[in-house]
Amino acid sequence: MLIFGFPRFMIVIFGALILLATALSGWAKAKSIAASSAPQRQLAHPTLFQILGLGVAVFSLAFVVFLLFGFVIFMNSYSSWQKYEGQSYHRADFEVTRAYFQRGSKGGISVYASGTVDGQREWMDLESYVATRPRSQAELDEQVSAGTSIPIYLFPNLKGRSRVRVLQRIPPADAYHRTAVEALEYGLGGVLLSGIVVFVLLRLRASCYEEKEGAFAATA
Secondary structure (H helix, E strand, C coil): CCCCCCCHHHHHHHHHHHHHHHHHHHHHHHHHHHHHHCCCEEECCHHHHHHHHHHHHHHHHHHHHHHHHHHHHHHHHHHHHHHHCCCCCEEEEEEEEEEEEEECCCCCEEEEEEEEECCEEEEEECCCCCCCCCCCHHHHHHHCCCCCEEEEEECCCCCHHHHEEECCCCCHHHHHHHHHHHHHHHHHHHHHHHHHHHHHHHHHHHCCEEECCCHHHHHC
């Protein structure tokens, strides 16, 4: 993770999650060994057992979703925040020369435009500008026709489409930083909450068993 430039606090967090997963795995293995050597038990509440099992599956999935999507959103926002943090910029207008609708090989859609800013040719993404996601070049042209003036932030020290950002209430660096913090808070909160719920449900599911009558006599 250090090689790929991950922030140190993220390394600490994921290291802690790995240790937690290892500890839970060891605990589950120990419980399995203990159960195999314990007196035989029978399922006393099968309906409740199935309901709790479904709950474990749902909240386990929630755990993975919070962890995966929280991590992806955080890393994307963190990377963009680092790109724009400390960069000089100024308010300008992007005069659209032509808008482009492009469909990728995997079905993804990209919308962008060529134009001029302060007399210089520039390119910009239109994802955050269009009101509704267009499904064709014609629909895009209806929303962003040639000659449209778009208020923007211009970052002269960056390259490509990153130089031009649609004017928003919050500058890009601050917006990406806020998104990264929210993704971290909600992601870790969701992971912790769903992990606790799974643990409680597993304990409740274990209580659905009772020892078979005569088990002690058979083992004596």
